[in-house]
Amino acid sequence: MHDATALPRYRDLDQAELDAEQRAIFEEIGRPRAGAVPAPFHLYVESPDLARSAQAVGAFCRYRTGLPPRLSELAILTTAAYWGADYEFGVHAREARKAGVPEAEIEALADGRRPDFADDDAALVHDFASAVYRHKDVPDALFAKAVARFGRRTVIELTGLLGYYSMLAIALRVFRVPPPA
Template sequence: MKIESRLSPLQQDHMDAEQRRVLEEILSGPRGNLDGPFLAWVHSPGLADHAQRLGAFCRYGTRLPLRLTELAILVTAAWWQSQAEWQIHAPIAREAGVSETLIEALRDGRAPDVEHDDEALVVRLGQAIYRHKRVDDGLYAEAVAALGEAAVVELVGVFGYYALVAMTLNVFEVRRGSEPLPFAEPPRDEV
């Protein structure tokens, strides 16, 4: 899929050795492409190196089932109205078992009608983090009881990492070709 952005195009003959090394590591890893923020991050090999490793853990290495990880990513993408993040992860979330009703409610900014308690917990935790920048004692205790302390630490890491992804995608206007945008773009004079 063609990826577009406001970044200068990467050209092999203008890349330094570190950029080529990080690019090769990203392309030979589990992702296999420069989709999402990697198109931007490869411009800064130090950031790309660390961010892509953290991302690989957040996406593939946590104690959370894929369904909950992808749901946390969608909560983040909806909060930040991150076009490419949503475009990439909504299909993965569907395939992982997140209901279409929940996905559409998040995209539309409506209160979601959540079928599963663990999904409701992820949505509430993510929305509390983004709205209040804190989680109250009751929700924290509920999350630890349901998921375990280590998984809650990892879930917060997923929210944080994908907020970085969303900011990167929004600032550099990363888009997936001609796919329709899931969120309305703000007028340029309001940005």
């Protein structure tokens, strides 16, 4: 008897197998990425409306929040580590390095440890995200500190980023997407 949790579920989509609506969103997602479509979207394209909506939210969360890329990538890595989403962690570890997240912080997150942060902003973003995952809430003092530092709008955007990347991480886990090569 096979262990039901060991069966593969993920597959790269073959564009030739897509219907017109699926192909259109697949191409739309790949256009700004030189044709490369990230693994989560190989899943979501099977539901074109979900793919289109997720792509729009993802573009905002990744590129247009009030957080600088370094802090966004740190929040994404914290999320990926929480969910054990190896694909997401691998992809965003590369992006985090490019954005200036120190290697020691990336390694600590990969090992499930709280990093010794180089700056207070990174510690604040990590502690905020960790509180969300650990307590399903953020203590008043931590919330007030985040709002005082980043502003309410950016805290709302950070919260949205955590939700979006959690959504991706859940899909990556459920469909057992392997880590990037």
